[in-house]
Structure formats: C-alpha cells, structure tokens
C-alpha cells in the first residue's frame with residue numbers, strides 16, 4: 001500500500017484526458033499533474049529539446065515524491081521513455097504507446113488497415129507503426145501527422161467549423177485512400193476532438209491511448225504493491241508552466257468539474 005501521488009505529465013493539457021479514466025478505475029489514487037503549457041506544443045520541436053524539457057518535468061515530479069511517473073504524452077513517450085527510465089531506474093515509468101499499440105494489434109479490422117494520427121515527432125519516430133506491425137504482422141499501419149490540431153485545441157477552438165474543416169483537410173483522403181476502419185488517436189490532445197471525428201466518420205472504430213494506459217498503470221501498481229487505499233486523503237494537484245485562462249477553461253472542460261474544486265498551481269521550470 002502506498003498513498004503517495006502518481007506523477008502525470010504532458011506538454012500541455014492533453015494528458016488531462018487520462019485523469020477521469022484513472023479516477024473511474026482507481027478512485028483511491030491521487031495525481032500530481034504537470035502540463036508544460038508555456039512551451040507547448042512539443043510535437044514539432046527537435047527531439048533534443050523534448051528530451052531536455054521532459055527531464056526537467058520528471059525531475060520536478062520526482063522532487064514531489066511521486067510513486068510512479070506516467071508519460072501522458074505520445075510525443076514524449078516516443079522519444080524519451082528509455083532516457084527517463086535510465087534517469088530514474090527506481091521509479092516505475094509508464095509510457096502511453098505500448099498499451100495503445102497492444103489494443104490496436106488486437107482489434108479486428110475489416111481490411112487489416114489501421115490509421116494513426118499524431119504529432120510530427122511521434123509519426124517521424126515510427127514507433128506506433130513498428131510496434132503494431134510487430135505485434136500483429138497481418139496489419140498495415142498508415143500514419144499521418146496532424147500538427148494543426150494541438151494549437152487549435154489548446155486555444156479551445158473545438159466545437160466549431162474551423163476544427164471540422166481542419167479534420168476534413170487532414171483526414172478525408174487519408175481515411176478513404178487507405179480504407180481505414182480503425183484509428184488510433186496518437187496524441188493525448190485528440191480525445192478532446194473525438195466527438196468531431198466521430199461525427200464526420202461515424203463508422204470508424206477509435207482507439208484512445210489516454211484510456212488504454214489505465215490498465216497498464218493498474219497492473220504495475222499491483223505488481224509493485226503500491227496501490228493507494230481508501231484512507232488516502234490527499235488532493236489532486238495540477239501544475240502548469242503557464243496558468244493562463246485557456247488552461248483553466250480547458251481543465252474544467254476536460255475534467256468536467258468546477259474550477260473552485262481544483263488545486264491549480266503555477267510552476268515555471270526555467271526559473
């Protein structure tokens with residue numbers, strides 16, 4: 001038993017899309033979340049920069065005595081997982097790509113075609129394609145970078161025609177030309193536009209890594225014997241490197257709670 005918090009992090013608010021699933025499955029657990037809202041997006045940055053930023057975030061969360069680190073960001077998981085495991089060999093570190101790749105590899109598709117949409121860096125790494133095709137050699141993975149989604153989502157441009165047009169622009173030919181019936185939302189921001197995608201392509205089967213990661217977290221907490229118990233009276237704490245109005249608006253929307261019920265804190269890692 002261990003009532004210390006789990007450290008969750010992302011380049012911005014995308015990783016928040018995992019937290020309601022965590023709370024539903026493991027209600028005794030508490031989190032310290034860090035969103036690097038001042039430096040988002042990471043998905044078009046140099047890998048060396050992403051490594052430097054994610055090491056800073058992990059150092060900060062470890063200084064808060066977390067019992068586990070969860071990389072709730074595909075871009076960081078695709079590029080920094082091994083480095084972070086070397087940096088903190090004694091803390092369990094969960095990446096988001098492997099659980100989602102397993103789900104994709106075990107999902108039936110009509111034509112054996114799986115689509116992955118993600119940031120430029122995640123797509124360039126090829127990790128989703130490599131892992132899914134390794135787990136299920138019958139599948140063909142088609143991937144595409146969709147870099148305009150994250151800035152629009154961080155700005156709250158979601159339930160309107162600008163987002164829908166952007167989805168059409170990126171995805172119409174991609175889905176049609178490759179006969180895709182199963183799509184991995186390979187960026188933790190994308191569940192926020194899941195309803196838009198489902199409205200435009202109602203027959204797509206959608207795989208959500210922000211959800212798939214939860215069973216992996218549970219397995220490791222059980223294996224390490226560090227599950228929290230019902231006496232856990234800590235709070236969830238949400239840090240952001242830029243505590244802007246955008247962040248507070250989006251966090252209440254994603255978490256579906258009032259701002260007054262959240263502990264929000266500013267932390268600039270450059271200072």
Ligand code: DGL
Pocket residue numbers: 010011012014015040041042043044072073074075076119122150186187188189
């Ligand atoms: N949410 C992040 C991911 O899952 C990336 C967003 C960004 O580009 O910063 O890849």
